Amino acid sequence: MLRGVDPAISPELLHVLAQMGHGDELVIADRNFPSYRVGQRVVDARGYDAPQMVAAVCSLLPLDVAVDQPVLRMATTEGPDDIPPVHADVIAAVQGHLAPEQSVGTIERFSFYDRAAEAFAVVVTGGQRPFGDFVLVKGVL
Numbered sequence: 235m236l237r238g239v240d241p242a243i244s245p246e247l248l249h250v251l252a253q254m255g256h257g258d259e260l261v262i263a264d265r266n267f268p269s270y271r272v273g274q275r276v277v278d279a280r281g282y283d284a285p286q287m288v289a290a291v292c293s294l295l296p297l298d299v300a301v302d303q304p305v306l307r308m309a310t311t312e313g314p315d316d317i318p319p320v321h322a323d324v325i326a327a328v329q330g331h332l333a334p335e336q337s338v339g340t341i342e343r344f345s346f347y348d349r350a351a352e353a354f355a356v357v358v359t360g361g362q363r364p365f366g367d368f369v370l371v372k373g374v375l
Contacts, residue, residue, distance in 0.1 A: 240290035242282045250277055250355045251295055254372045258354040260295070262287050264320075264366035265358065272347055273356030280360035284368060285323035287359050291370060292331045298373035303339030304332070306346070308367040314340040320363040341369070 239248065254260065262284050263269050269276050279287055288305075297304040305328050310316045317325070325338050332338075341349060349369060350356060359366070 240293055242279065242286055242290035243294065244277065244279065247277045247279065247291075247357060248294075250275060251291065254295070254354050256372060256374045257298060257300075258372045259349070259352070260291065260370045260372065261350045261353045261356040262291070262368045262370065263350070263356055263358050264361035264363065266364065267350075267356075267358065267367050268347070269356045269358040272351040273353070275355040277355060277357045279357050282359050283361035283363070284320055284359055284366040285327050287357055288324050288368060288370070289327040291357075292328055295370065296373040296375055297328070297331050297336075298371040299333050299336070300373070301371055302335070303337055304371040304373065306339045306341045306349075306369040308346040308365050309340045309342050310365045311343075314342075318363065318365055320361065320366040324368055
């Protein structure tokens, strides 16, 4: 155990976060996401959901201030303006980590899959709420 590290951050995930560089992307995915099909590296965190995992990761990982939207959410089938509760919870979790001019963006489902395939790693959670899938872009310390 380490002081100040959220218990949701496993040793494997801590190692992955430490390996990431500026601009690298981390996908936080729900249990329905095809994590092992699209992910180059997959970290299993099924004991947590997306809002818990995003909050834990953001306690260690700086978000990229060089982009307008360092957090992206997968659009639901209702469209980009639909904000289901899991999205609202993640948006609330990242608010204190965004610069004043930044926002959380939305990406269409199949474009999200393509982007996830290019991500540094995918963290698969046990989240049961649909569309609990997000991209975080790492910044610098």
